[in-house]
Amino acid sequence: MTKIFLVDVRSFGISSQTQILLLLSKGVNEKLMKRHILLIIIAIAIYLVWIFATYLFEGRINLLHREDPLGRFEYSVIVNMIIGTVIVILAIKPSITASGPLSLSQIGFRSVKNTVVLVTVAGTMGFLLFVIQGPASLNPIVISNVFSQTLPTSVAEVVVCWAVIGASMESFSKNKFGKKLSVIVGIITSTVLFGVYHSAHSEPFNQINMVMILMLPGLLTSIVYFVGRNIYATIVFHNFQALFGVVASVEIERMLQVQFPVVLLAVVSVLVLIIMDKFILRKKSKAFLDGK
Numbered sequence: 321m322t323k324i325f326l327v328d329v330r331s332f333g334i335s336s337q338t339q340i341l342l343l344l345s346k347g348v349n350e351k352l353m354k355r356h357i358l359l360i361i362i363a364i365a366i367y368l369v370w371i372f373a374t375y376l377f378e379g380r381i382n383l384l385h386r387e388d389p390l391g392r393f394e395y396s397v398i399v400n401m402i403i404g405t406v407i408v409i410l411a412i413k414p415s416i417t418a419s420g421p422l423s424l425s426q427i428g429f430r431s432v433k434n435t436v437v438l439v440t441v442a443g444t445m446g447f448l449l450f451v452i453q454g455p456a457s458l459n460p461i462v463i464s465n466v467f468s469q470t471l472p473t474s475v476a477e478v479v480v481c482w483a484v485i486g487a488s489m490e491s492f493s494k495n496k497f498g499k500k501l502s503v504i505v506g507i508i509t510s511t512v513l514f515g516v517y518h519s520a521h522s523e524p525f526n527q528i529n530m531v532m533i534l535m536l537p538g539l540l541t542s543i544v545y546f547v548g549r550n551i552y553a554t555i556v557f558h559n560f561q562a563l564f565g566v567v568a569s570v571e572i573e574r575m576l577q578v579q580f581p582v583v584l585l586a587v588v589s590v591l592v593l594i595i596m597d598k599f600i601l602r603k604k605s606k607a608f609l610d611g612k
Contacts, residue, residue: 400472461578469579478558485513512538
């Protein structure tokens with residue numbers, strides 16, 4: 321029996337061994353492709369659910385132009401924190417592994433040192449762009465209130481449109497288009513879907529011309545995200561992009577005193593992201609080593 325076994329092994333030859341390796345490689349690639357496709361399906365489903373929730377809690381009732389503290393609280397917590405941050409991250413977590421479609425560094429969860437540096441740089445850039453546009457007010461309290469008001473939404477926007485949709489499309493297209501072109505695919509997808517998402521918002525942001533205009537700050541955010549690869553820095557920069565339009569649409573007199581509940585809600589939205597980062601994405605995950 322031993323002699324027969326040795327003859328069978330030798331009879332394979334180099335070409336047969338190569339064929340076996342190719343078959344194994346093909347099987348691995350097919351499995352990874354299926355995971356990529358599943359990730360894209362999940363990303364699109366998340367995006368659609370998030371848009372629908374945005375319409376229900378914000379656009380449908382024109383919340384931006386109403387005195388409705390409870391409505392704003394529900395919108396921030398349900399749509400942006402629970403759906404746009406917690407559920408989204410839980411949904412993509414299985415795809416963030418050493419051999420999976422996504423990695424922590426790719427979607428922007430990096431080290432503390434990297435985050436501090438890039439948040440400082442992105443925040444400075446964002447503030448300068450805000451000032452250059454000539455906003456309706458540069459009052460520090462007004463800016464603080466509006467920044468806090470828009471922050472929970474910006475967190476969800478960056479997580480959904482860039483960390484999920486953009487990174488997923490980049491990862492899916494990498495094998496076909498290569499590393500550089502796949503980044504362009506991610507940028508285009510994130511920018512366009514960010515603009516389209518505003519069709520579910522209050523006036524004037526749901527108008528077609530405004531949806532198209534909002535793709536410009538979306539493009540700037542895409543560049544910051546795909547170049548810096550830091551989700552916290554991208555959120556800060558992106559939120560400064562949102563300030564100009566919101567400051568122009570609110571009554572400045574109402575923003576001249578610190579709105580502590582709004583500020584508190586903004587802080588909570590960031591804490592929710594940090595908790596999901598540290599205790600869900602990085603906990604007992606090989607991807608933790610990739611978040612440099």
